[in-house]
Amino acid sequence: MTLRWQKLLPRYVLLTLFMLVVLIPIWGLLMSTFKTDTEIITSPFGLPESLSLDNFRAAWSMGKFNIFFKNSVIVTSVVVISSVFLSTLSGYAFGQLPLPGRKLLFPLMLIGYMVPFEAVIIPLYNWMNFLGLRNTYWAMILPQIGLSVSFGTLWMSSFFENAPQELIDAATIDGCNRWKALWLILWPLAKPATTTLVVLIFMWTWNEFLLALVMVQTEAMRTLPVGLAFFQGKYTSSLSLMAAGAIIVALPTILIYILFQRFFIRGMLGGAIKG
Amino acid sequence: MDIKNRAYPGESKWKGWVYLLPVFLVYFVFTLLPILETVRSSFYQWDGISKSKTWIGLENYTSLFSDSLFLKAFSNNLIFILFYSIIPILLGLLLASLLTRQSIPGFNFFRTVLFLPQVISMVVVGVVWRWMFNPTSGPINLFLSAVGLEQFKQAWLGSFQWALPAVGSIGTWVQYGFCMVLFLAGMQRISQEYYEASSLDGANSFNQFIHITIPGLRSEIGVALITTTIAALRVFDLVYTTTRGGPGESTLVTGFLIYRSAFLNNKMGYAAALATVLTVIILSLSLLIRRYMSERSETSK
Numbered sequence: 001m002t003l004r005w006q007k008l009l010p011r012y013v014l015l016t017l018f019m020l021v022v023l024i025p026i027w028g029l030l031m032s033t034f035k036t037d038t039e040i041i042t043s044p045f046g047l048p049e050s051l052s053l054d055n056f057r058a059a060w061s062m063g064k065f066n067i068f069f070k071n072s073v074i075v076t077s078v079v080v081i082s083s084v085f086l087s088t089l090s091g092y093a094f095g096q097l098p099l100p101g102r103k104l105l106f107p108l109m110l111i112g113y114m115v116p117f118e119a120v121i122i123p124l125y126n127w128m129n130f131l132g133l134r135n136t137y138w139a140m141i142l143p144q145i146g147l148s149v150s151f152g153t154l155w156m157s158s159f160f161e162n163a164p165q166e167l168i169d170a171a172t173i174d175g176c177n178r179w180k181a182l183w184l185i186l187w188p189l190a191k192p193a194t195t196t197l198v199v200l201i202f203m204w205t206w207n208e209f210l211l212a213l214v215m216v217q218t219e220a221m222r223t224l225p226v227g228l229a230f231f232q233g234k235y236t237s238s239l240s241l242m243a244a245g246a247i248i249v250a251l252p253t254i255l256i257y258i259l260f261q262r263f264f265i266r267g268m269l270g271g272a273i274k275g
Numbered sequence: 276m277d278i279k280n281r282a283y284p285g286e287s288k289w290k291g292w293v294y295l296l297p298v299f300l301v302y303f304v305f306t307l308l309p310i311l312e313t314v315r316s317s318f319y320q321w322d323g324i325s326k327s328k329t330w331i332g333l334e335n336y337t338s339l340f341s342d343s344l345f346l347k348a349f350s351n352n353l354i355f356i357l358f359y360s361i362i363p364i365l366l367g368l369l370l371a372s373l374l375t376r377q378s379i380p381g382f383n384f385f386r387t388v389l390f391l392p393q394v395i396s397m398v399v400v401g402v403v404w405r406w407m408f409n410p411t412s413g414p415i416n417l418f419l420s421a422v423g424l425e426q427f428k429q430a431w432l433g434s435f436q437w438a439l440p441a442v443g444s445i446g447t448w449v450q451y452g453f454c455m456v457l458f459l460a461g462m463q464r465i466s467q468e469y470y471e472a473s474s475l476d477g478a479n480s481f482n483q484f485i486h487i488t489i490p491g492l493r494s495e496i497g498v499a500l501i502t503t504t505i506a507a508l509r510v511f512d513l514v515y516t517t518t519r520g521g522p523g524e525s526t527l528v529t530g531f532l533i534y535r536s537a538f539l540n541n542k543m544g545y546a547a548a549l550a551t552v553l554t555v556i557i558l559s560l561s562l563l564i565r566r567y568m569s570e571r572s573e574t575s576k
Contacts, residue, residue, distance in 0.1 A: 008380075011373055018370065019388045022452055025403045026391065028414060032406070044414040090298035098282040099291030105299075112306045114561050116509040118533050119554040120309035122316060122547050125538070126323065127309075146305025149298045161279065172283065178290060207396040209512040210530075214538055225398040229516055232402055239406055246402040250395045257394040261387055268393065269457055269498075 032243035040239050055244035059231075063241065065248050067220060068227035072206060075140050075223055079205045083148035084197050088190070090149065091156020092182050095163070112150025117210050120147075125214050139215035140223065144208060148201045155267075159193040160186065196267035199260045203253050224249040310554070316547035323543040335548035345549065347524050348532045351439060352508050355528065358443030359450050359507035364499050366447075367454030371462055371492065372484045386459070389452030397449075401516025404445045408432050432518050438526045442517055446507065454499045461495035462488070497568035501561050508557055529553050 024045065032040050033055050034048035059065045093099050094106070120143065128139040163186055171185045187194075212223045222230065228242075228249050235241050257264055282288045292299075317335050321328040339345045379385075392400065407413050408431035416428045431441040469487045478486070489496070511530035514520060520527035520535070529549060537546035 011379060014370065014373060015379070015382075015385045018366070018451070018455065019385050021448065022388055022391055025407055025448075026395075029399075029403050029406070037412075041412045041417070044417065086298045086301070089294040093291035093294035096279055097291035097294060098280055098286070098288045099295065100288060102280065102291070105295075108307070109302070111310070111558070112302060114505075114558055115306075115310060115554050116505075116530070116557060118509065118511075118530055118550045119313055120306060122533075122537050122543060122550060123309040123312035124305070126543070142301070143305045143309075146301050149302055150306065153298055165279070178286075203394055207398075209396070209398055209515070210534070213515075214534075225396045225512075228396075228398050228402065232398075232405070232516065239409075239412065242402055243406070246399045250399045253394045253396070254391070257391070258387070261390070264394065265386070265390060265456060265460075268390075268453075269460055 029243050029246055032240055033247050035240055037238060037240050040243075055240045056248070059241055059244040059248060063227075063231050063235075063245055064219060065224070065227060065231075065245055068222050068224045069248065071137070071221060072224040075137055075144070075212075076202060076205045078137070078141050079144045079148060080198055080201050083145050083152050083201050084194060086145070087149050087152025087156045087197065088182075088187070088194070090153040091158075092160050092186070094153060094157035095160025096168070096186075097178065106154075109150050109153050112147055113154060117147070121210060121214055124211075128215060134215055135218055135221050137221075140208075140212050143211055144205055148204065152197055152201065155197055156190070156193060159190055163189060192263065195260065196263040199256060199263050200267045202256060203264075206253055313547045313554075314551050316544055317551045319544045319547075321543045322541040323537070324541060328544070331544070335545050336552075338545075339548060339552065344524065344527065344532060345529070348527045348529045351526060351528050352510070354439060355443055355446060355507040355510055356504055358440070359446040359510070360500060360503035362447050363451035363454040363503060364496065366451045367458045367499065368484075368489070368492075368496075370455050371458040372480070372488055374459060374462065382459075386456050390456050391452065392449040393453050397512035398516050400445060400449060401513055404441075404448075405432065405517055408441055433522055435522055435525050438518055438522060442514060442526050445513060445517070446510065450503050450506065454503070457495050457499055458492055461492045465491035494568055497564055501564045504560060504564075505557055508553065508560075 028045050031045060031048055034051055034053075035043075035055075039049060094102065099105070124139075124143050125134075128134045133139045167185055167189075168181055171181050176185065207225060208223075209225045209229070212226045213229070216222055216226065219227075219230070228245050231245050232242055280291075282290060316328075318330060318332060319328040320331045320335075407415055410416055410428070410430040410433065413431075415431065419425065419428050429437045431437050434441075465487065469491075470483055473483055473487060509530055510528050511534065514526055514528050514531045515534070518526040520531050530553070533546050533549045533553070536542040536549065
């Protein structure tokens, strides 16, 4: 063993330890989805005897996760597309355009990024109730957009502030107006910033719990996290079914995280630092 | 400010507002206005159903400080700061101090896994840990039996004594990878020369940690403090899915008390006062840490 490895080995041991603590519960959950309840108790972390998808099937149709999944997809896609589009416009306004009141508006946008949902949930609930919008997608979509554009605006504006000015000037001389400069010149350059924003808003919306819990009463309108919470109350004894439900909720975010992790980590670290 | 944010010749100086307007409207109606309305409701007594609201001034606030439920909930939030913030930051610094001088081959893989709890729904995290902590079939108690430590088995989440630290340690599980990834990213910025030069001057690892690593990671430590402390103060999903504040009130937190008062007990005014207090605490805390960090980085320049 070389000297270098002698120095590295203790660090690997430590890193591996921290990593295993994170991984073991998730691994156990994943394995449980293929097992029967008795098998989970006799061998919580071992490989399953068979790769049966029965638990998934039961959770998907009997547990109504098919409906929750559809609701989550609808709410999340509307929120992500509209928040990212609107934040691109407002970030452009902050970063490039003449904007009277800019200095005052900036801290105002910051508030939405820092307040907890508890600060807004009570009036939103009463208003949606009053308007008869509870139990609709709108009751989950609109407030979520309202909070997402706060971070989105700050995030996109810092991209537009640092955009290469020569390019914009050259385009302007060639007769590009502001709208064209945004979509033809800057937007293609903004792909990394936009991707980060898409994955972050996707994750926040997909995992949002309090809003969906409060706004929705009927089972048919529940999103995945709320559906899972009620499912847990109903099938407390069946670990295998619950594990299958939990994996259905978690898998989309885990997959997107693995595919886009560079953007995720940069966004969550950078967003935290900047915000 | 140079050419940016200036109107072109012949362009309206209000151009930016055209682009900002949609965001401003949706943000105003669904975030700013509700915040103001929460503050206004906190001066009323209202059951959320009847038409009449009664103005009671500051009564909701004055009663908070003698309200044992709120005091219990808030002190639990403070205890959660230990689990969500202090322990993860210490673990992160420990790791950072050991990984100073060399890049680690394959670190990206570790980073991916360490960050994983950050992206999973807290409801899923709750399901996972309710299973881990299950008194009869949970791996933790099964493990304790298997290694002959029967006497340490607990009904973790159902125990007055253990439920709070058990839920808290789930918070540690979620946050420590975030702190580690954050600090290790910050370590990349600290020049190796500092470590090499100080080694030549005879500094030991501990001195280097105090005088190079900690000051070098100042802004990362600030960020970790803000985000994890806020997470500890606003915890809701996890308590809802693991204990619902129980047993008794042993894991009650402010976020859950707001939910329970507003939507289960129809005490809208009281819940609004709680929400206002929580929001003010969170906002002032993040402004405080933010200011402290920027002052420190000013002086260090």
